[in-house]
Amino acid sequence: xxxxxxxxxxxxxxxxxxxxxxxxxxxxxxxxxxxxxxxxxxxxxxxxxxxxxxxxxxxxxxxxxxxxxxxxxxxxxxxxxxxxxxxxxxxxxxxxxxxxxxxxxxxxxxxxxxxxxxxxxxxxxxxxxxxxxxxxxxxxxxxxxxxxxxxxxxxxxxxxxxxxxxxxxxxxxxxxxxxxxxxxxxxxxxxxxxxxxxxxxxxxxxxxxxxxxxxxxxxxxxxxxxxxxxxxxxxxxxxxxxxxxxxxxxxxxxxxxxxxxxxxxxxxxxxxxxxxxxxxxxxxxxxxxxxxxxxxxxxxxxxxxxxxxxxxxxxxxxxxxxxxxxxxxxxxxxxxxxxxxxxxxxxxxxxxxxxxxxxxxxxxxxxxxxxxxxxxxxxxxxxxxxxxxxxxxxxxxxxxxxxxxxxxxxxxxxxxxxxxxxxxxxxxxxxxxxxxxxxxxxxxxxxxxxxxxxxxxxxxxxxxxxxxxxxxxxxxxxxxxxxxxxxxxxxxxxxxxxxxxxxxxxxxxxxxxxxxxxxxxxxxxxxxxxxxxxxxxxxxxxxxxxxxxxxxxxxxxxxxxxxxxxxxxxxxxxxxxxxxxxxxxx
Amino acid sequence: xxxxxxxxxxxxxxxxxxxxxxxxxxxxxxxxxxxxxxxxxxxxxxxxxxxxxxxxxxxxxxxxxxxxxxxxxxxxxxxxxxxxxxxxxxxxxxxxxxxxxxxxxxxxxxxxxxxxxxxxxxxxxx
Numbered sequence: 195x196x197x198x199x200x201x202x203x204x205x206x207x208x209x210x211x212x213x214x215x216x217x218x219x220x221x222x223x224x225x226x227x228x229x230x231x232x233x234x235x236x237x238x239x240x241x242x243x244x245x246x247x248x249x250x251x252x253x254x255x256x257x258x259x260x261x262x263x264x265x266x267x268x269x270x271x272x273x274x275x276x277x278x279x280x281x282x283x284x285x286x287x288x289x290x291x292x293x294x295x296x297x298x299x300x301x302x303x304x305x306x307x308x309x310x311x312x313x314x315x316x317x318x319x320x321x322x323x324x325x326x327x328x329x330x331x332x333x334x335x336x337x338x339x340x341x342x343x344x345x346x347x348x349x350x351x352x353x354x355x356x357x358x359x360x361x362x363x364x365x366x367x368x369x370x371x372x373x374x375x376x377x378x379x380x381x382x383x384x385x386x387x388x389x390x391x392x393x394x395x396x397x398x399x400x401x402x403x404x405x406x407x408x409x410x411x412x413x414x415x416x417x418x419x420x421x422x423x424x425x426x427x428x429x430x431x432x433x434x435x436x437x438x439x440x441x442x443x444x445x446x447x448x449x450x451x452x453x454x455x456x457x458x459x460x461x462x463x464x465x466x467x468x469x470x471x472x473x474x475x476x477x478x479x480x481x482x483x484x485x486x487x488x489x490x491x492x493x494x495x496x497x498x499x500x501x502x503x504x505x506x507x508x509x510x511x512x513x514x515x516x517x518x519x520x521x522x523x524x525x526x527x528x529x530x531x532x533x534x535x536x537x538x539x540x541x542x543x544x545x546x547x548x549x550x551x552x553x554x555x556x557x558x559x560x561x562x563x564x565x566x567x568x569x570x571x572x573x574x575x576x577x578x579x580x581x582x583x584x585x586x587x588x589x590x591x592x593x594x595x596x597x598x599x600x601x602x603x604x605x606x607x608x609x610x611x612x613x614x615x616x617x618x619x620x621x622x623x624x625x626x627x628x629x630x631x632x633x634x635x636x637x638x639x640x641x642x643x644x645x646x647x648x649x650x651x652x653x654x655x656x657x658x659x660x661x662x663x664x665x666x667x668x669x670x671x672x673x674x675x676x677x678x679x680x681x682x683x684x685x686x687x688x689x690x691x692x693x694x695x696x697x698x699x700x701x702x703x704x705x706x707x708x709x710x711x712x713x714x715x716x717x718x719x720x721x722x723x724x725x726x727x728x729x730x731x732x733x734x735x736x737x738x739x740x741x742x743x744x745x746x747x748x749x750x751x752x753x754x755x756x757x758x759x760x761x762x763x764x765x766x767x768x769x770x771x772x773x774x775x776x777x778x779x780x
Numbered sequence: 781x782x783x784x785x786x787x788x789x790x791x792x793x794x795x796x797x798x799x800x801x802x803x804x805x806x807x808x809x810x811x812x813x814x815x816x817x818x819x820x821x822x823x824x825x826x827x828x829x830x831x832x833x834x835x836x837x838x839x840x841x842x843x844x845x846x847x848x849x850x851x852x853x854x855x856x857x858x859x860x861x862x863x864x865x866x867x868x869x870x871x872x873x874x875x876x877x878x879x880x881x882x883x884x885x886x887x888x889x890x891x892x893x894x895x896x897x898x899x900x901x902x903x904x905x906x
Contacts, residue, residue: 670798673798673802673889673890674798674801675802675805677801680798683797684794684798687793687794688794690794691792691793691794713836717791717792719885720792720795720885721794721795723885723886724794724795724798724886
């Protein structure tokens, strides 16, 4: 594997950083950024050069070995790259983090231009490293391939949804067609299939400025227990010249050496696709005419789902589509580490009007549960650090019964019978197989929320929580010395302050101006204190705290929405109390 | 006797109107200003008898105001600061620069009235 690309990006990044430091900025962040970068570069060089220096010496000893087994050589090389890439990611994450921090400081337009360039270069580098890591894992055979039953149409729908979010130009038409004779459920590796398709579609999106992109799925053969499916990804893009086509699946071969300049990318995408297709025992072909477009054809084998295996599928709730399902205002906590899935989930829950908070961090999520009320938890079982089972156990062990009794829906791409058993033992309420259909997810969430709220209202524990006084205007009324007109005026101003606050936070969230948010939250506090609006006050105090100590935008967003949710309740109580205090109503 | 003139610098309209009402009820003539620039212009043109100012004011903070009043305008009129954060550093620097008193938010209007009348009496009695 060629490390030149990596090093040239590193040089670019360093140049950007030097340019940046030459401008007058001398904040702590800038020097921290430089330090992190230096350690990152040092680590990188140690890995890359250290490795290449040590290779000849080990070569002398094991030359025979290398010549003997070319496969073994590739294996070692891939393992080395996998390890190196992995270690590069950690400090690079640090660099990216500091760049984020830097973006939040007040920068001149020149500086922010440089920071943006730095950000872009670092992100490119991250993409390359991720692809490198993935490719080497595949080549070394580290990647695991699953065999699970899944719903093809749902998965294609998900891929299509993501593809549409990638298409920014209005002049690009995206079409999907699935052969109706394909069985609804098949057994294979849905995540690898979506990776193949997203990669091919992603390329198509990159190379088509106006025209059409089509994804077509055909049933190629249908035998007793297996099917062959043909996936066609066609575009009306720039096309690829004939003599370049044969090298297209080689690692690090983009059609033109200048393709990279115009379209970016590491050139690993298609070789990754090829590796996956090979591993799945399928085949891939490409057909292209310059100026007309390109079609990629992938044929993959899948097993058919027979009755026996079908039994292992988690039961899909049959949802009457005519049933009115309203999830507006429901608070959903999602544990999910895959960014793509996070995006999908967020989008979905938002369209249903849910307040959503998504995290991949178990500890953090548990803390959120302690401090905020949620209606339901969606849990990806496979996560780094603390996995879904552990998090569930912790939730169930909580002393607070509103936490320990919350419904938890597990999401996973694969459920074996043992998984199901384990889920039940540790207290997972229900599970959904990924990729899931939106209606199915909605139905399951709804069922469990209504079940648990029915249960709670029977036991009567939450009613006190809801009826609690959120605000108390008696003290301020006393200060008004009986002047109810003044009280009305003050309350009007209070509401106005709240609206201004909401507007400011919304605006500053968009521009990630945490200082602005912190200032707004600080300002509103005195009004909240005057009206003893304790719930809103505690949200604002958290907002101030977050703005002071960090830049956790997700959490801020969450708090902001919590404020939005809570305010109508407070306003309602204010109006009630005014009604009660008014002289006409003794 | 003409009523004492008080400049109230507070950008929170709600608090400002409550305090204005209570101060006027007490017999003061109150002018409210909601940003630091306006306060600076006002006092440069004509000094009030006393100033009540929030520390966190847009454009020109209460601390800057104390500094400007004492060191540029060389005036000794009473100035009382209000701040939500009882940020000790702020309070200390305000006193060092010559603020007469300090009151933390949430402001109790009755307490503020007592502090204001105390400062005014002490300053104008002599």
